[in-house]
Amino acid sequence: MDAPRVLLVKLTSLGDVIKALPVIDDIRRALPGTTVDWVVERPVDSLLALHPGIATVIPLELRRYRKEGRYGAALRGVCRDFGLLRARRYDCIVDLQGRRKSAIVAALARGPVIGPAPGPSSEPMYHRFYRRCVGRALYEGRDAISANRILAAQALGYPMPSSPPRFGLRPGSVPPGDLAPARPFAVLVHGSSKPEKTLAEATWIELGNWLSSRGLRCLLPWGDAQERARAQRLADAIGSAARVPQRMPSLTDWVGILAQATVVAGVDSGITHLAAASGAPTVAIFTATSSATFRIEAETPHRNLGDAGRKVALAEIQAAVADLLGSRSEPGVSGEGS
Incomplete structure (x- = not known):
């Protein structure tokens, strides 16, 4: 049997994506052999490329085109990115964002989608794209990192780890001298x-x-x-x-x-x-x-x-x-x- 393949959906923003990174280490420890891909908006894709536990980073460019009002370019970009999103089938797609946009992106990929159940202030109807919802009571009131870890654990069927969060980023190279002063x-x-x-x-x-x-x-x-x-x-x-x-x-x-x-x-x-x-x-x-x-x-x-x-x-x-x-x-x- 082939090793399972999981797609994580956390599109924005930088801080939110960082707080979801420990999920990678959790999955790989709880489910050895699992291949993990991640779909995210540019330019944060360059950051995820530094994580050795992510097999494929699928970049989207939705926010920039929307801000610039370049809807034609946005459509062409979506068509290009759609091909990458549909390139392979996933055993499970986990929407860690729980928004209408992320739910639609998750639904466009190939595989069953699991995400957070809606709450009082949630966008309407987004959860209709999911095969299964994770109850909010399981992570409500927790810090954002723990909430992401609980959501992924519930979606994929492993116990919530008790270990500290590990982010897994590996610096690519020493930064150029024009960007940082000499240490300390x-x-x-x-x-x-x-x-x-x-x-x-x-x-x-x-x-x-x-x-x-x-x-x-x-x-x-x-x-x-x-x-x-x-x-x-x-x-x-x-x-x-x-x-x-x-x-x-x-x-x-x-x-x-x-x-x-x-x-x-x-x-x-x-x-x-x-x-x-x-x-x-x-x-x-x-x-x-x-x-x-x-x-x-x-x-x-x-x-x-x-x-x-x-x-x-x-x-x-x-x-x-x-x-x-x-x-x-x-x-x-x-x-x-x-």
């Missing part, structure tokens, strides 16, 4: 897709100066023109210890950069979650989203601070960073508190 360095993830998640610039400046006094350079990432301008303002205020990438790193570049970072402090964003998945000691700061749901869970040292509607003080961030620095032994870096 910290990454300060100041930007987010939602302004309410961000912190005051003064907080980042004080944190950057504090890290600099402890022998760390500071890398200030950006994702758009507004974030780049803020990153430059922060770097100018922090001084020569701060660095702004002159071009936007790719996701594969980021895995390499974050794997080399001494510590990462960031708001609730994809790059912060990628930091923990890449093995960097990480402080995640929550101000507008639930830390109970979106918190970091990883084998790497980490701290989750704040919660929706609660401000996180600079001293709290410094104490968490100092705690993580104290757990590492790196020449030239002081882990003493403020």
